Amino acid sequence: MPKESTMTEPIWNEIDDRLKAEIAARNPPKATVARARSIADILAQEFPEADCALDYTTPWELLMATILSAQCTDVRVNMVTPELRRKYKTLRDYAEAPEGELEKDIYSTGFYNNKAKAIRETARIILEKFSGEVPREMEGLLQLRGAARKTANVVRMHVFRLPGIAVDTHYGRITQRLGLTDETDPEKIEFDTAALLPPERWTQFADAVILHGRKTCAARSPKCEECALAQLCPSAGKVVTEPTAKKSKKG
Numbered sequence: 001m002p003k004e005s006t007m008t009e010p011i012w013n014e015i016d017d018r019l020k021a022e023i024a025a026r027n028p029p030k031a032t033v034a035r036a037r038s039i040a041d042i043l044a045q046e047f048p049e050a051d052c053a054l055d056y057t058t059p060w061e062l063l064m065a066t067i068l069s070a071q072c073t074d075v076r077v078n079m080v081t082p083e084l085r086r087k088y089k090t091l092r093d094y095a096e097a098p099e100g101e102l103e104k105d106i107y108s109t110g111f112y113n114n115k116a117k118a119i120r121e122t123a124r125i126i127l128e129k130f131s132g133e134v135p136r137e138m139e140g141l142l143q144l145r146g147a148a149r150k151t152a153n154v155v156r157m158h159v160f161r162l163p164g165i166a167v168d169t170h171y172g173r174i175t176q177r178l179g180l181t182d183e184t185d186p187e188k189i190e191f192d193t194a195a196l197l198p199p200e201r202w203t204q205f206a207d208a209v210i211l212h213g214r215k216t217c218a219a220r221s222p223k224c225e226e227c228a229l230a231q232l233c234p235s236a237g238k239v240v241t242e243p244t245a246k247k248s249k250k251g
Protein backbone atom coordinates (compact mmCIF):
# COMPACT_ATOMS: atom_id res chain seq x y z
CA MET A 1 0.00 0.00 0.00
CA PRO A 2 1.64 3.26 -1.01
CA LYS A 3 2.17 5.41 2.03
CA GLU A 4 1.39 8.69 0.30
CA SER A 5 -2.00 7.62 -0.98
CA THR A 6 -3.54 6.48 2.27
CA MET A 7 -1.79 7.86 5.32
CA THR A 8 -1.59 11.22 6.91
CA GLU A 9 1.84 11.94 8.35
CA PRO A 10 0.86 12.28 12.06
CA ILE A 11 -0.88 8.90 12.02
CA TRP A 12 1.95 7.29 10.07
CA ASN A 13 4.36 8.52 12.75
CA GLU A 14 2.41 6.64 15.42
CA ILE A 15 2.83 3.28 13.69
CA ASP A 16 5.64 1.00 14.80
CA ASP A 17 8.55 0.38 12.45
CA ARG A 18 7.84 -3.30 12.01
CA LEU A 19 4.28 -2.70 10.90
CA LYS A 20 5.40 0.02 8.50
CA ALA A 21 7.94 -2.37 6.98
CA GLU A 22 5.41 -5.20 6.71
CA ILE A 23 2.88 -2.93 4.99
CA ALA A 24 5.53 -1.63 2.61
CA ALA A 25 6.49 -5.21 1.71
CA ARG A 26 2.94 -6.08 0.68
CA ASN A 27 1.34 -5.20 -2.60
CA PRO A 28 -2.21 -6.54 -2.43
CA PRO A 29 -4.29 -6.70 -5.62
CA LYS A 30 -6.38 -3.60 -6.23
CA ALA A 31 -9.52 -5.72 -6.35
CA THR A 32 -8.81 -7.04 -2.84
CA VAL A 33 -8.18 -3.53 -1.54
CA ALA A 34 -11.46 -2.35 -3.06
CA ARG A 35 -13.34 -5.32 -1.61
CA ALA A 36 -11.81 -4.77 1.85
CA ARG A 37 -12.94 -1.15 1.78
CA SER A 38 -16.46 -2.12 0.76
CA ILE A 39 -16.53 -4.66 3.59
CA ALA A 40 -15.28 -2.01 6.02
CA ASP A 41 -18.01 0.38 4.81
CA ILE A 42 -20.75 -2.19 5.41
CA LEU A 43 -19.43 -3.15 8.84
CA ALA A 44 -19.12 0.52 9.82
CA GLN A 45 -22.79 0.95 8.98
CA GLU A 46 -23.80 -2.17 10.86
CA PHE A 47 -21.63 -1.52 13.93
CA PRO A 48 -21.05 2.24 14.10
CA GLU A 49 -20.43 2.08 17.85
CA ALA A 50 -18.01 -0.86 17.76
CA ASP A 51 -15.61 -0.58 20.67
CA CYS A 52 -13.74 -2.60 23.24
CA ALA A 53 -15.98 -4.99 25.18
CA LEU A 54 -13.74 -5.06 28.25
CA ASP A 55 -14.61 -2.74 31.15
CA TYR A 56 -11.81 -0.50 32.44
CA THR A 57 -11.24 2.86 34.07
CA THR A 58 -7.48 3.25 33.57
CA PRO A 59 -4.87 2.15 30.97
CA TRP A 60 -3.54 -0.39 33.48
CA GLU A 61 -6.99 -1.90 33.97
CA LEU A 62 -7.43 -2.44 30.24
CA LEU A 63 -3.96 -3.96 29.96
CA MET A 64 -4.71 -6.30 32.86
CA ALA A 65 -8.18 -7.13 31.52
CA THR A 66 -6.63 -8.01 28.17
CA ILE A 67 -4.18 -10.37 29.88
CA LEU A 68 -7.12 -11.95 31.72
CA SER A 69 -9.14 -12.30 28.50
CA ALA A 70 -6.79 -14.89 26.99
CA GLN A 71 -8.81 -18.11 26.60
CA CYS A 72 -11.68 -16.41 28.45
CA THR A 73 -14.76 -14.42 27.50
CA ASP A 74 -14.91 -10.66 27.95
CA VAL A 75 -18.10 -11.15 29.96
CA ARG A 76 -16.28 -13.33 32.47
CA VAL A 77 -13.36 -10.89 32.73
CA ASN A 78 -15.81 -8.04 33.34
CA MET A 79 -17.24 -10.01 36.25
CA VAL A 80 -13.81 -10.27 37.86
CA THR A 81 -12.36 -6.79 37.39
CA PRO A 82 -14.67 -4.86 39.77
CA GLU A 83 -13.47 -6.91 42.72
CA LEU A 84 -9.85 -6.50 41.63
CA ARG A 85 -10.40 -2.74 41.43
CA ARG A 86 -11.79 -2.75 44.95
CA LYS A 87 -8.99 -4.84 46.40
CA TYR A 88 -5.88 -3.65 44.52
CA LYS A 89 -5.59 0.12 44.46
CA THR A 90 -2.15 0.67 42.94
CA LEU A 91 0.25 -0.94 40.51
CA ARG A 92 2.45 -1.83 43.47
CA ASP A 93 -0.46 -3.72 45.03
CA TYR A 94 -0.47 -5.94 41.94
CA ALA A 95 3.32 -6.18 41.70
CA GLU A 96 3.52 -7.29 45.35
CA ALA A 97 0.33 -9.34 45.54
CA PRO A 98 1.00 -12.32 47.83
CA GLU A 99 1.60 -15.64 46.14
CA GLY A 100 -1.70 -17.46 45.83
CA GLU A 101 -3.85 -14.42 46.59
CA LEU A 102 -4.03 -12.92 43.11
CA GLU A 103 -4.33 -16.41 41.66
CA LYS A 104 -7.42 -16.96 43.79
CA ASP A 105 -8.91 -13.62 42.76
CA ILE A 106 -8.64 -14.35 39.03
CA TYR A 107 -9.28 -18.10 39.25
CA SER A 108 -12.51 -18.03 37.25
CA THR A 109 -10.78 -16.59 34.16
CA GLY A 110 -8.72 -19.79 33.73
CA PHE A 111 -4.97 -20.24 33.39
CA TYR A 112 -4.80 -18.26 36.61
CA ASN A 113 -1.21 -19.19 37.54
CA ASN A 114 0.23 -17.88 34.28
CA LYS A 115 -2.04 -14.85 34.27
CA ALA A 116 -1.20 -13.92 37.87
CA LYS A 117 2.49 -14.21 37.07
CA ALA A 118 2.05 -12.04 33.97
CA ILE A 119 0.08 -9.41 35.90
CA ARG A 120 2.65 -9.22 38.73
CA GLU A 121 5.59 -8.98 36.36
CA THR A 122 3.87 -6.53 34.05
CA ALA A 123 3.05 -4.25 36.99
CA ARG A 124 6.66 -4.50 38.18
CA ILE A 125 8.08 -3.67 34.73
CA ILE A 126 5.78 -0.66 34.36
CA LEU A 127 6.89 0.60 37.76
CA GLU A 128 10.59 0.03 37.14
CA LYS A 129 10.98 0.88 33.44
CA PHE A 130 8.10 3.19 32.63
CA SER A 131 7.74 5.31 35.80
CA GLY A 132 4.41 3.70 36.59
CA GLU A 133 2.75 4.67 33.29
CA VAL A 134 1.52 2.17 30.71
CA PRO A 135 3.61 2.90 27.59
CA ARG A 136 1.81 3.94 24.40
CA GLU A 137 4.51 2.89 21.92
CA MET A 138 4.32 -0.63 20.50
CA GLU A 139 8.00 -1.17 21.31
CA GLY A 140 7.38 -0.35 24.99
CA LEU A 141 4.24 -2.45 25.28
CA LEU A 142 6.02 -5.47 23.80
CA GLN A 143 8.52 -5.34 26.67
CA LEU A 144 5.75 -6.19 29.12
CA ARG A 145 5.33 -9.81 30.10
CA GLY A 146 2.22 -11.33 28.65
CA ALA A 147 1.87 -8.67 25.96
CA ALA A 148 2.21 -9.70 22.33
CA ARG A 149 1.00 -7.49 19.50
CA LYS A 150 -2.65 -8.32 20.12
CA THR A 151 -2.57 -7.03 23.69
CA ALA A 152 -0.43 -4.07 22.72
CA ASN A 153 -2.87 -3.17 19.95
CA VAL A 154 -5.88 -3.41 22.27
CA VAL A 155 -4.24 -0.90 24.61
CA ARG A 156 -3.11 1.42 21.82
CA MET A 157 -6.47 1.30 20.04
CA HIS A 158 -8.71 1.91 23.03
CA VAL A 159 -6.65 3.74 25.62
CA PHE A 160 -4.56 5.91 23.36
CA ARG A 161 -6.96 5.98 20.39
CA LEU A 162 -4.17 5.07 17.98
CA PRO A 163 -4.68 3.02 14.81
CA GLY A 164 -4.42 -0.70 15.42
CA ILE A 165 -5.72 -4.15 14.62
CA ALA A 166 -6.00 -6.61 17.50
CA VAL A 167 -6.20 -10.11 16.04
CA ASP A 168 -8.23 -12.55 18.09
CA THR A 169 -9.83 -15.79 16.94
CA HIS A 170 -12.91 -13.99 15.58
CA TYR A 171 -10.83 -11.56 13.55
CA GLY A 172 -8.58 -14.31 12.20
CA ARG A 173 -11.45 -16.59 11.24
CA ILE A 174 -13.50 -13.90 9.53
CA THR A 175 -10.71 -12.23 7.57
CA GLN A 176 -9.71 -15.68 6.31
CA ARG A 177 -13.27 -16.47 5.27
CA LEU A 178 -13.54 -13.09 3.58
CA GLY A 179 -10.39 -13.84 1.61
CA LEU A 180 -8.50 -10.87 3.08
CA THR A 181 -5.64 -13.09 4.25
CA ASP A 182 -4.42 -16.64 3.75
CA GLU A 183 -2.40 -16.57 6.93
CA THR A 184 -3.07 -18.34 10.23
CA ASP A 185 -0.42 -16.55 12.30
CA PRO A 186 -2.02 -13.58 14.13
CA GLU A 187 0.82 -11.19 13.38
CA LYS A 188 0.72 -11.97 9.65
CA ILE A 189 -3.05 -11.56 9.66
CA GLU A 190 -2.59 -8.14 11.27
CA PHE A 191 -0.02 -7.11 8.66
CA ASP A 192 -2.01 -8.47 5.68
CA THR A 193 -5.20 -6.70 6.65
CA ALA A 194 -3.47 -3.47 7.73
CA ALA A 195 -2.16 -3.25 4.16
CA LEU A 196 -5.72 -3.22 2.81
CA LEU A 197 -7.13 -0.22 4.66
CA PRO A 198 -5.96 3.26 5.61
CA PRO A 199 -4.86 3.30 9.26
CA GLU A 200 -7.63 5.71 10.17
CA ARG A 201 -10.02 2.81 9.58
CA TRP A 202 -8.13 -0.01 11.30
CA THR A 203 -9.57 0.28 14.81
CA GLN A 204 -13.20 0.60 13.76
CA PHE A 205 -12.80 -2.22 11.26
CA ALA A 206 -11.13 -4.57 13.75
CA ASP A 207 -13.73 -3.98 16.46
CA ALA A 208 -16.59 -4.33 13.96
CA VAL A 209 -15.21 -7.59 12.55
CA ILE A 210 -15.20 -9.06 16.05
CA LEU A 211 -18.83 -8.03 16.58
CA HIS A 212 -19.72 -9.49 13.18
CA GLY A 213 -18.15 -12.75 14.32
CA ARG A 214 -20.24 -12.82 17.45
CA LYS A 215 -23.47 -11.89 15.71
CA THR A 216 -23.31 -13.54 12.29
CA CYS A 217 -20.09 -15.28 11.31
CA ALA A 218 -19.74 -17.74 14.16
CA ALA A 219 -17.09 -20.43 14.11
CA ARG A 220 -19.40 -23.41 13.74
CA SER A 221 -22.47 -22.15 11.93
CA PRO A 222 -22.11 -18.81 10.17
CA LYS A 223 -25.43 -17.28 9.13
CA CYS A 224 -24.43 -16.61 5.53
CA GLU A 225 -28.03 -16.35 4.38
CA GLU A 226 -28.53 -13.23 6.51
CA CYS A 227 -25.00 -11.82 6.26
CA ALA A 228 -24.58 -8.28 4.93
CA LEU A 229 -21.18 -9.26 3.56
CA ALA A 230 -22.33 -12.30 1.58
CA GLN A 231 -21.98 -10.61 -1.82
CA LEU A 232 -18.35 -9.81 -1.02
CA CYS A 233 -17.45 -13.07 0.70
CA PRO A 234 -15.87 -15.97 -1.21
CA SER A 235 -16.87 -18.34 1.61
CA ALA A 236 -20.58 -17.50 1.58
CA GLY A 237 -22.51 -20.74 1.92
CA LYS A 238 -19.35 -22.83 1.84
CA VAL A 239 -18.07 -22.85 5.43
CA VAL A 240 -17.88 -26.33 6.90
CA THR A 241 -14.82 -26.20 9.14
CA GLU A 242 -13.65 -24.98 12.54
CA PRO A 243 -11.61 -21.76 12.86
CA THR A 244 -8.02 -22.08 11.74
CA ALA A 245 -6.44 -18.95 13.23
CA LYS A 246 -3.87 -19.81 15.88
CA LYS A 247 -4.05 -18.02 19.16
CA SER A 248 -0.93 -16.15 20.13
CA LYS A 249 0.74 -17.77 23.13
CA LYS A 250 1.36 -14.41 24.74
CA GLY A 251 -1.95 -12.79 23.74
Ligand code: SF4
Binds near residue numbers: 235
Ligand atom coordinates in the same frame (compact mmCIF):
# COMPACT_ATOMS: atom_id res chain seq x y z
S1 SF4 B 1 -21.01 -14.73 4.10
FE1 SF4 B 1 -20.87 -16.32 5.70
S2 SF4 B 1 -18.68 -16.83 5.85
FE2 SF4 B 1 -18.85 -14.87 4.75
S3 SF4 B 1 -18.65 -13.28 6.35
FE3 SF4 B 1 -20.85 -13.68 6.09
S4 SF4 B 1 -21.37 -15.23 7.61
FE4 SF4 B 1 -19.12 -15.23 7.37
